[in-house]
Amino acid sequence: MKSNERGKSKFKNVFICQQCGKESLKWLGRCPDCQTWNSFVETRVTSSRAPSQLYSRGNRPQELSQVEKGDFPRFHLGFAEVNRVLGGGLVPGSLVLVGGEPGIGKSTLLLQISAMMAENNKVVAYISGEESINQVKLRSERLGIGGKGIYFLSEPDLAAVLECLEGLSPELAIIDSIQAMYLEDAAGMPGSISQVRECTWRLERWAKQNDVPLLITGHVTKEGAIAGPGTLEHIVDVVLYFEGEPFSSYRVLRSVKNRFGSTHEVGIFEMGDRGLIEVSNPSQVFLSAYKDGTMGSVVVPTLEGNRPLLVEIQALTTPNNFTPPRRIANGVDFNRLLVIIAVLTKRAGLKLFNQDIIVNVTGGLRVNEPAVDLGIASAIASSFRDAKPISGLVALGEVGLNGELRGVSHVERRIAEAIRLGFKSCLMPRLPPVIASEVKQSLRSADIHLIEVSSVAEALRLGLTRESKMQNAKGKNTGQE
Ligand code: TYD
Numbered sequence: 001m002k003s004n005e006r007g008k009s010k011f012k013n014v015f016i017c018q019q020c021g022k023e024s025l026k027w028l029g030r031c032p033d034c035q036t037w038n039s040f041v042e043t044r045v046t047s048s049r050a051p052s053q054l055y056s057r058g059n060r061p062q063e064l065s066q067v068e069k070g071d072f073p074r075f076h077l078g079f080a081e082v083n084r085v086l087g088g089g090l091v092p093g094s095l096v097l098v099g100g101e102p103g104i105g106k107s108t109l110l111l112q113i114s115a116m117m118a119e120n121n122k123v124v125a126y127i128s129g130e131e132s133i134n135q136v137k138l139r140s141e142r143l144g145i146g147g148k149g150i151y152f153l154s155e156p157d158l159a160a161v162l163e164c165l166e167g168l169s170p171e172l173a174i175i176d177s178i179q180a181m182y183l184e185d186a187a188g189m190p191g192s193i194s195q196v197r198e199c200t201w202r203l204e205r206w207a208k209q210n211d212v213p214l215l216i217t218g219h220v221t222k223e224g225a226i227a228g229p230g231t232l233e234h235i236v237d238v239v240l241y242f243e244g245e246p247f248s249s250y251r252v253l254r255s256v257k258n259r260f261g262s263t264h265e266v267g268i269f270e271m272g273d274r275g276l277i278e279v280s281n282p283s284q285v286f287l288s289a290y291k292d293g294t295m296g297s298v299v300v301p302t303l304e305g306n307r308p309l310l311v312e313i314q315a316l317t318t319p320n321n322f323t324p325p326r327r328i329a330n331g332v333d334f335n336r337l338l339v340i341i342a343v344l345t346k347r348a349g350l351k352l353f354n355q356d357i358i359v360n361v362t363g364g365l366r367v368n369e370p371a372v373d374l375g376i377a378s379a380i381a382s383s384f385r386d387a388k389p390i391s392g393l394v395a396l397g398e399v400g401l402n403g404e405l406r407g408v409s410h411v412e413r414r415i416a417e418a419i420r421l422g423f424k425s426c427l428m429p430r431l432p433p434v435i436a437s438e439v440k441q442s443l444r445s446a447d448i449h450l451i452e453v454s455s456v457a458e459a460l461r462l463g464l465t466r467e468s469k470m471q472n473a474k475g476k477n478t479g480q481e
Pocket residue numbers: 100101102103104105106107108109139142143271272273274275276
């Protein structure tokens with residue numbers, strides 16, 4: 001501590017919730033913020049954190065009008081998908097947190113980014129608190145990375161890491177992972193809230209003082225937050241989440257906070273034998289196995305961030321007269337599925353009470369936006385009624401409890417993507433007159449038939465072909481052929 005902190009070094013003991021980082025002067029059995037039981041741990045904190053030396057180094061307030069326009073010289077990484085998610089490249093001095101579940105591919109992504117920077121003659125420091133040099137060498141060989149220009153250090157002690165960074169003066173530094181790092185003079189075990197926060201804070205200061213971009217990885221907790229919500233996210237400049245279903249090879253890099261760009265961007269990757277490969281035309285990839293007019297299968301133009309992405313939603317209904325019916329949702333929200341089934345039963349007259357229903361988004365993607373509601377509803381109805389969707393159809397719209405359809409955002413962008421991939425009709429909620437003419441005008445030359453409907457029942461009437469077999473109300477097997 002003594003070597004790093006100058007002047008007053010006041011300690012105080014506080015209790016910190018290990019889940020959300022709430023501080024309290026006395027021990028509490030349950031956190032009033034996140035409601036977790038038994039999460040407070042007594043922690044010794046120093047109160048000399050404020051970087052007050054900045055003033056003594058000549059840092060003064062300036063009138064904004066006198067400031068020259070800041071022009072971030074961004075580093076362009078080899079992955080165009082990563083550049084886009086970062087808002088156009090990596091800003092020097094920025095601290096970027098890449099969060100994700102263990103094993104999702106964070107280390108792989110950062111090693112590949114390191115290699116791309118090193119190829120541009122940049123010096124890269126790769127610090128791992130988790131893996132040995134041999135493990136990383138093995139991975140880099142697998143990825144076909146020679147390693148010239150990448151300096152690796154396996155070290156969990158952050159004071160030593162900072163010393164190494166000072167000595168090396170890299171142009172990009174990677175810390176893998178923040179939970180593995182510790183500081184002697186901070187309280188708690190490595191990975192505890194106080195350690196993680198203190199380490200991130202020091203790294204942030206190092207990055208800013210040296211104007212070097214720093215990428216750190218963080219494992220997410222069961223609840224899906226990085227070491228407790230809100231604890232790191234406001235210290236760092238950029239927060240990216242690396243996500244994917246365990247059984248799928250696709251990975252999505254999503255920005256949830258970005259001080260240098262929009263948070264509406266996503267990058268899509270595929271994990272292969274030789275690391276991550278960018279997927280630059282995701283709609284085509286996710287629809288590669290889609291066959292037009294398949295029973296129980298409907299394509300929906302969703303938005304991933306700002307980018308339209310066509311996904312295939314499949315549903316399978318099978319009669320089950322013996323046990324309470326089961327509902328399985330893969331890639332869509334389970335509660336949303338229950339709502340849609342209830343609406344189909346009550347507002348569209350589909351007798352689904354004795355049907356097991358499985359809904360699946362192909363490719364292992366997760367879609368959460370309400371715009372997929374109509375796609376889910378049509379897929380279920382298609383399977384249940386044995387009626388194919390009409391040829392070349394995409395469906396779009398939020399379903400309300402009265403069976404009405406609600407509008408969705410960025411209709412043009414979604415439809416344009418559907419047109420690009422050759423779809424012929426779009427089943428969608430009626431457009432409000434204000435935007436209807438605008439949308440139609442922008443799509444005028446394009447060859448797509450907009451089927452505007454106001455209710456789910458109407459959507460099913462127009463979007464599905466006539467029943468190919470007589471629907472047996474008692475629920476004879478009406479699943480896929
Ligand atoms: P890793 O980057 O170690 O994950 P994290 O740092 O997020 O914990 O990735 C580990 C997984 O990635 C592991 O299950 C194997 C898989 N993988 C591949 O499929 N192909 C590859 O080329 C590499 C390096 C890893």
